[in-house]
Amino acid sequence: MLKTIYLDNSATTPVAPEVLEAMLPYFRTDYGNASSLHALGQTARRAIERAREEIAATLGASPGEIVFTSGATEADNLAIKGLAWTEKQKRHVITSRVEHPAVLRTCEWLESQGYDVTFLDVDAAGRVDPEELAAALRDDTFLVTIMAGNNEIGTLQPIERIGALCRERGVTFHTDAVQAYGKVPIPVHAVDLLSASAHKLHGPKGVGFLYVRDGTKLLPLVHGGGHEGGRRSGTENTPGIVGFAKAAALAFGELASTPKRMRGFRDRLIDAITQIPSTRLNGHRTESLPHIANFSFQAIEGESLVMRLDEHGIATSTGSACSSPDLEPSHVLLAIGVPLSMAHGSLRVSTGRQTTSEEIDALLEVLPTVVEELRAISPFKVGDARCTPTE
Numbered sequence: 543m544l545k546t547i548y549l550d551n552s553a554t555t556p557v558a559p560e561v562l563e564a565m566l567p568y569f570r571t572d573y574g575n576a577s578s579l580h581a582l583g584q585t586a587r588r589a590i591e592r593a594r595e596e597i598a599a600t601l602g603a604s605p606g607e608i609v610f611t612s613g614a615t616e617a618d619n620l621a622i623k624g625l626a627w628t629e630k631q632k633r634h635v636i637t638s639r640v641e642h643p644a645v646l647r648t649c650e651w652l653e654s655q656g657y658d659v660t661f662l663d664v665d666a667a668g669r670v671d672p673e674e675l676a677a678a679l680r681d682d683t684f685l686v687t688i689m690a691g692n693n694e695i696g697t698l699q700p701i702e703r704i705g706a707l708c709r710e711r712g713v714t715f716h717t718d719a720v721q722a723y724g725k726v727p728i729p730v731h732a733v734d735l736l737s738a739s740a741h742k743l744h745g746p747k748g749v750g751f752l753y754v755r756d757g758t759k760l761l762p763l764v765h766g767g768g769h770e771g772g773r774r775s776g777t778e779n780t781p782g783i784v785g786f787a788k789a790a791a792l793a794f795g796e797l798a799s800t801p802k803r804m805r806g807f808r809d810r811l812i813d814a815i816t817q818i819p820s821t822r823l824n825g826h827r828t829e830s831l832p833h834i835a836n837f838s839f840q841a842i843e844g845e846s847l848v849m850r851l852d853e854h855g856i857a858t859s860t861g862s863a864c865s866s867p868d869l870e871p872s873h874v875l876l877a878i879g880v881p882l883s884m885a886h887g888s889l890r891v892s893t894g895r896q897t898t899s900e901e902i903d904a905l906l907e908v909l910p911t912v913v914e915e916l917r918a919i920s921p922f923k924v925g926d927a928r929c930t931p932t933e
């Protein structure tokens with residue numbers, strides 16, 4: 543069987559062998575409940591607290607500022623709802639149009655509960671304008687939530703500047719750093735709340751954390767036995783937490799090398815793929831995460847492209863399909879002003895620490911032919927306006 547060339551690492555990553563190795567004892571032998579008093583329980587407790595210290599160190603934080611969760615969706619919900627529920631007077635939240643659904647849907651839910659949410663527009667590269675954000679701040683704004691790096695197009699946000707504006711106005715600042723954590727330096731000093739997820743950096747699925755700056759008050763989403771300092775009840779996922787710490791140690795240990803290699807791959811992809819006629823890069827050329835590159839091809843459905851590449855053993859992802867009325871194009875691509883026709887023909891290529899130069903070569907070898915073949919059978923022609931009402 544053909545070995546898959548996996549270029550969908552912003553969806554999830556393979557667990558690193560070292561991570562699996564570190565987790566196995568907590569399934570096999572050290573399976574105690576970390577709340578139990580016996581030796582097995584205390585072994586698990588020590589492992590969790592060691593992991594908490596290691597993860598805190600990656601952020602220059604103290605261990606008590608790390609709350610383990612079931613992933614970043616929960617961490618985002620805890621940050622946003624948990625803070626909103628502590629507020630008695632203030633009702634206003636600011637976010638952007640390009641956030642992950644874990645933030646967008648949570649903010650929309652707050653709106654349904656009577657809160658007021660401002661969804662900031664972004665520029666053509668996907669960046670929030672700090673001046674616009676400053677102008678949107680109100681006396682009753684209690685939260686700004688803006689992601690560190692975008693999961694679809696990779697664009698980095700001016701987190702430091704946004705954090706400074708929030709600090710000046712006494713507003714809590716949350717950042718979803720799921721794609722940025724372990725890939726680019728994050729100015730944690732500018733942030734009050736930060737979400738991350740293990741499975742995006744070669745750790746296991748189903749474990750994440752929320753960094754909660756000392757003094758930031760949150761109400762829990764999950765009530766029960768009072769785990770995680772009462773901020774997130776539920777028996778701790780010992781193997782997952784240990785695996786997350788190992789994955790973080792690997793990523794931060796390689797911070798000077800792996801992201802650089804990924805950026806080299808990204809540059810090569812951009813240089814080669816934008817040579818294909820009627821193709822564009824989505825997102826910022828340089829102010830970007832190193833591992834994500836997103837392209838649009840005119841007169842092609844992204845889904846068809848992904849399926850054809852899959853037949854060649856190459857796993858990638860897309861936005862949405864042009865001809866299918868119930869498939870919405872990506873909200874991120876629409877927010878950066880990509881014409882509808884091109885938003886439907888998008889391809890996201892995302893690399894991981896296992897990605898090799900040969901794998902990038904393999905994609906670049908088949909992609910132009912696949913694009914040509916799909917255009918030849920497409921009902922839409924390059925430059926065709928039928929699918930391009932906004933062009």
Ligand SMILES: Cc1ncc(COP(=O)(O)O)c(C=O)c1O
Nearest residue numbers: 613614615642644693718720739
């Ligand atoms: C930016 C961003 N936020 C949140 C999430 C959700 O993370 P999890 O899968 O851990 O719930 C993801 C993953 O798709 C993401 O890319």
